[in-house]
Amino acid sequence: MLSYALRRLLGIIPVLIVVSLLVFAFVKLMPGDPARIYAGPDASLEAVDAARHQLGLDQPLTIQYLQWVGNFLTGDLGIAYRNRQPVADAIGESFFPTLWLSLAAFAWSSVAGIAIGVFAARRRGRWQDYTAMSIAVCGISMPSFWLGLLLIQYVAVPFGLFATSGYAKPLDIVLPAITLGSTVAAVMARYTRSAYLEATHEDYVRTARAKGLTNRMVVWKHTFRNALIPVLTMLGLQFGFLLSGSIVIESVFSWPGLGWLLIESIKTQDQPVIQALVMLFVTMFLVINLVVDLLYGFIDPSARRD
Amino acid sequence: MTTQNTVNDSHALILKADHLSVAFESEQGPTQALHEISFDVYEGEILAIVGESGSGKSVTSLTTMGLLPENGRVTNGHLWYSPRDGDAIDLTTLDDEQSRILRGTRLGMIFQEPMTSLNPVLKVGDQLTEAARLHLKLSARKARDEALAMLSKVRIPSPERVMDEFPYSLSGGMRQRVMIAMALMTRPRLLIADEPTTALDVTVQAHVLEIIRELQREFGMSVIFITHDMGVVAELADRVVVMQAGRVVEQNSVHDIFAAPAHPYTQKLLAAVPRLGAMRGMPLPHSFEIPGESAAEAQASIDYDTDPLLEVDALEVRFPISSGWFGRARQEVLAVDRVPLKIWPGETLALVGESGSGKSTIGRALLRLAKSKQGFIQFADTRLDNLTDDQFRHWRGDMQMVFQDPYASLNPRLTVGFSIAEPLLIHKRVPSLNKAMPTVERLLEQVGLKAEHARRYPHEFSGGQRQRIAIARALALEPKLIVADEAVSALDVSIKAQVINLMMKLQRELGIAWLFISHDMAVVERIAHRVAVMHLGRIVEIAPREQLFAAPRHPYTKRLMEAVPIADPAQRHHRPVDTQEPRSAVIPRHQQQPPYHYREVGEQHWLFTEGNP
Numbered sequence: 001m002l003s004y005a006l007r008r009l010l011g012i013i014p015v016l017i018v019v020s021l022l023v024f025a026f027v028k029l030m031p032g033d034p035a036r037i038y039a040g041p042d043a044s045l046e047a048v049d050a051a052r053h054q055l056g057l058d059q060p061l062t063i064q065y066l067q068w069v070g071n072f073l074t075g076d077l078g079i080a081y082r083n084r085q086p087v088a089d090a091i092g093e094s095f096f097p098t099l100w101l102s103l104a105a106f107a108w109s110s111v112a113g114i115a116i117g118v119f120a121a122r123r124r125g126r127w128q129d130y131t132a133m134s135i136a137v138c139g140i141s142m143p144s145f146w147l148g149l150l151l152i153q154y155v156a157v158p159f160g161l162f163a164t165s166g167y168a169k170p171l172d173i174v175l176p177a178i179t180l181g182s183t184v185a186a187v188m189a190r191y192t193r194s195a196y197l198e199a200t201h202e203d204y205v206r207t208a209r210a211k212g213l214t215n216r217m218v219v220w221k222h223t224f225r226n227a228l229i230p231v232l233t234m235l236g237l238q239f240g241f242l243l244s245g246s247i248v249i250e251s252v253f254s255w256p257g258l259g260w261l262l263i264e265s266i267k268t269q270d271q272p273v274i275q276a277l278v279m280l281f282v283t284m285f286l287v288i289n290l291v292v293d294l295l296y297g298f299i300d301p302s303a304r305r306d
Numbered sequence: 307m308t309t310q311n312t313v314n315d316s317h318a319l320i321l322k323a324d325h326l327s328v329a330f331e332s333e334q335g336p337t338q339a340l341h342e343i344s345f346d347v348y349e350g351e352i353l354a355i356v357g358e359s360g361s362g363k364s365v366t367s368l369t370t371m372g373l374l375p376e377n378g379r380v381t382n383g384h385l386w387y388s389p390r391d392g393d394a395i396d397l398t399t400l401d402d403e404q405s406r407i408l409r410g411t412r413l414g415m416i417f418q419e420p421m422t423s424l425n426p427v428l429k430v431g432d433q434l435t436e437a438a439r440l441h442l443k444l445s446a447r448k449a450r451d452e453a454l455a456m457l458s459k460v461r462i463p464s465p466e467r468v469m470d471e472f473p474y475s476l477s478g479g480m481r482q483r484v485m486i487a488m489a490l491m492t493r494p495r496l497l498i499a500d501e502p503t504t505a506l507d508v509t510v511q512a513h514v515l516e517i518i519r520e521l522q523r524e525f526g527m528s529v530i531f532i533t534h535d536m537g538v539v540a541e542l543a544d545r546v547v548v549m550q551a552g553r554v555v556e557q558n559s560v561h562d563i564f565a566a567p568a569h570p571y572t573q574k575l576l577a578a579v580p581r582l583g584a585m586r587g588m589p590l591p592h593s594f595e596i597p598g599e600s601a602a603e604a605q606a607s608i609d610y611d612t613d614p615l616l617e618v619d620a621l622e623v624r625f626p627i628s629s630g631w632f633g634r635a636r637q638e639v640l641a642v643d644r645v646p647l648k649i650w651p652g653e654t655l656a657l658v659g660e661s662g663s664g665k666s667t668i669g670r671a672l673l674r675l676a677k678s679k680q681g682f683i684q685f686a687d688t689r690l691d692n693l694t695d696d697q698f699r700h701w702r703g704d705m706q707m708v709f710q711d712p713y714a715s716l717n718p719r720l721t722v723g724f725s726i727a728e729p730l731l732i733h734k735r736v737p738s739l740n741k742a743m744p745t746v747e748r749l750l751e752q753v754g755l756k757a758e759h760a761r762r763y764p765h766e767f768s769g770g771q772r773q774r775i776a777i778a779r780a781l782a783l784e785p786k787l788i789v790a791d792e793a794v795s796a797l798d799v800s801i802k803a804q805v806i807n808l809m810m811k812l813q814r815e816l817g818i819a820w821l822f823i824s825h826d827m828a829v830v831e832r833i834a835h836r837v838a839v840m841h842l843g844r845i846v847e848i849a850p851r852e853q854l855f856a857a858p859r860h861p862y863t864k865r866l867m868e869a870v871p872i873a874d875p876a877q878r879h880h881r882p883v884d885t886q887e888p889r890s891a892v893i894p895r896h897q898q899q900p901p902y903h904y905r906e907v908g909e910q911h912w913l914f915t916e917g918n919p
Contacts, residue, residue, distance in 0.1 A: 203417060204425040209373055210417075211437040211488070212410020221436075225427050300427060301472035 005294055012286045016279070020072075023278045024065050032269050038081040068275065078272035082265070087276050090261060097167065098250070098257030101180060102242050104173050109181030109242075110188055110235055117192025117231075118224065124197065132189065139186025144245060148179040148252040165254035176253040180245050184238045191234050192227065199227040229300050236292030240285040318388070320496055320528045321347040321370065325383035326398070328365055332377065339365045342383060343554045345547045347496065352522060352529040354543035354560070356536065356575070358798035359769075362552040363532045367498045370397060370530070371415055372405030387412075390495075410441040414494035418501035420481035424473035430484055431469035438491045449491075456487040459524075460517050478661075479510035483517065490521060497522070500532045507660035508825065512869040512881050515542055534798060536579040537828070537871030540564060541878055548572045560875045578803040579873045582828045582855070589852050591654060591833050593810045594803040605810060608653045608835055610910060613687070615786055615819050616672075618647040621681030623667050626895065640891045641667040642678070643843040643899055649787065652813060654820040656830040656851070658866070659840030662891070665823045668840075669789040672821070673705055674698055686786065703733050706780035710792035712772035716764040722775050723760030726750070729782045749778040753808060770801035774808065781812070789821045794829060806833055827870045831855055836910065839863045842891045844902070849911035859913050 035052035036043070043051070052058050056067060071078060077087035120132040156164045156175060163172040199205065200223055208222040247259030254260065258277060265273035328340040340362045347353050355363045368374050370385060385397040387408070400408065409415075417423045425433055434456070435449035444452065450469070457465035460483040473481055482502060489497060499518065503511040519542060522529050531542060539546055540560065547557040548569065556569040567573045578594065585592065588604075595602040623642040641664045649655045657665040670676035672683065674695065683691040690701055706729075709715040716725055726749055727742035736742040747757035753774040764772055773793060780788050790809065794802045810833060812818055824830050830837055831851060838848040839862065847860040858864045868881065893899075903919040904912040 203419050203422040206373065207415075207417065207423045207485075207488075208425065209406075210371055210409060210415040212406050212408070212441060212492075213437065214406070214440070217436070217440070221428070222425055226425070229427075302426060302474040
């Protein structure tokens, strides 16, 4: 188990190398001159050249890349062009708002999604099932930024309980979390329902019933645990989806998180910040999926063997 | 052994079906699965319910257990269960809770598929003990002791270890033993075994049957044994109920059923049963005699002095077992170990062996569906083993394959006609689908179907018909050799006999050579000119059919023959139960295997011998 975890952790490295190359290439392909942005709109040509030299932008691309990677590995993420603040500080400030928002959204949506999925599956073909699944389809099809705007318009504004933007008090997290998690909850509900239904047709569930086990044992011990295996993989993927969703939602609610920071940095072509943020997003995505795969081992014993 | 086999000893009824009817609701309306069936089960007897697929035998068992799917319901009749004391209970009137408690305390069931009937995420020990803890209120400790004792009874080696294993680490035979132990944990009065040995190898089947028989006597329980295999019935049952299309057509004692079957369907079923030894004294293969359909016809004899059609030597296939992402394979499965093989034109060579013996891999390696490590392959005077894949494609037309599962081997979205025409189009034998149609229609008629079937889709056909279609497709390129990989194993007995007759007819008419891969010794005895017995990747014995069946030489061949159920209750005999896990062919990577050769012990009769000649 431990060696498996270690091997998987090492497996992340090549992915990160490829991603770093892609990110670097994309940023370099963006139109505009970063030295000009760094020096400011009113700077003279000499000042821009000086800035270019200072930032190492006059070096060949390979050297630039290696330098960036080298600095990155030593923990130096560079200086943001926009406000000359260290990138690490900017990310540090924005990290926790995004973390809380994502966790809140993830928590409610996975619990609700799985619960609704099992509920619908157990009442398959009845009105409860149809209702739950219709709502789920709405949740999947509705663009989340629109849901966010609706919530601001019809919940935040008239009742004044939640802020329409930013966060000042803990309660302010509710609306963005609902918005961010709605699609995930809907996807998980549908997915859990079908995974559960598939598991109910398995022979071992019939065996469990043949043993005269109680309904509760058949459902939770024999069916649900098996249904959870595919559901867990899906959850990992959904977390990645949530991260990308946060970019949009944070803009809608002006949530001072990583997504909002990314949008701002793209607007101002703040290359070091963009690069660092994308690497961070990718790493989080990979780590979460690794965690899911390791969790697998606890649920699915056959995944544990070497 | 506490009691003798108490056939009707007490004449106490334990279960009585009285004009029981069951229907299934579907969107097309109700379908009647059982039509007023009646039968009795007495205490301490083994009642076999026999029938082909769709006969309603499984529905009968599910109704007894109260496990009918939601859309199934009892429409008529009663199912009386007699408790040890008190009045009979009608099982059809129980509510869910009563039925659940009865299942947990008085009834037990074993299912067909040992690989999927155990929960993969729960330890064997947990699955074994949960019912006893729930229903008998045993403590965890007591239940564990019980389970260990029960595992020993079903002859599981090292039960302590197995208790803490997950099912994936057990073989099919071991899992089925665990299933039996599990069903018996609560000491049921009636055990229902639904095709419990169908998915097992014949030697494993023999052990499982022996265990069921032993425990039935020891616990004095009644058993309803559901099967389609008349051989198993003859080995095990006290009485037999024959079912066809949801009706009981005949019931009688096992001796009377076999000696004097009264109903035409029973007669037909028994006639279609391949019986080991039925071909004694006939050197050539004969097709089945099917009453009212076809007479037995002999195949042509083979001149072994001519050049063989296919000659294989030292064929070797190894499958590396990889571990993890970066883990290098340290072990491999030695699937086929330096196997030699010859097939003459118009001959049927049967390759028999149990699952994992490598017989299917040989067939696949010949057609390059599996990658062989080395081996000399010569087909019709041409070396095939050193051809590139591109060059080899040309030869695929001469060697075709028919697979086991007729449901999975035809593309459901293509018409049957297109499926048959496809090889012709790929090999550019015809310019267009339209031009291929006359050939397709001729092929369909050749395999006993109708020309207009070409426009239909696979789901409109039964399993036997689909297998005919698969054969027609294999015939399209006019091959000289067809590899039939368990091609009749999934079919009901009567259908099986028809398809085998078809294969033999095609051999007589077209001179096709068959490499007939099968685990079914009785079928092989019918169809083969010569038989090769495989064990752990090697052919241990190869001989003309009659000689092999009359005088097997290799110990493994003998064991295999011994394990085949004999469809004659008069010849019932005991077999010792083997407690060993089957040996596997897993070896360290690239390990050299010791040399072996073959010794000629009779005409065309070769025996595996270790060491150099």
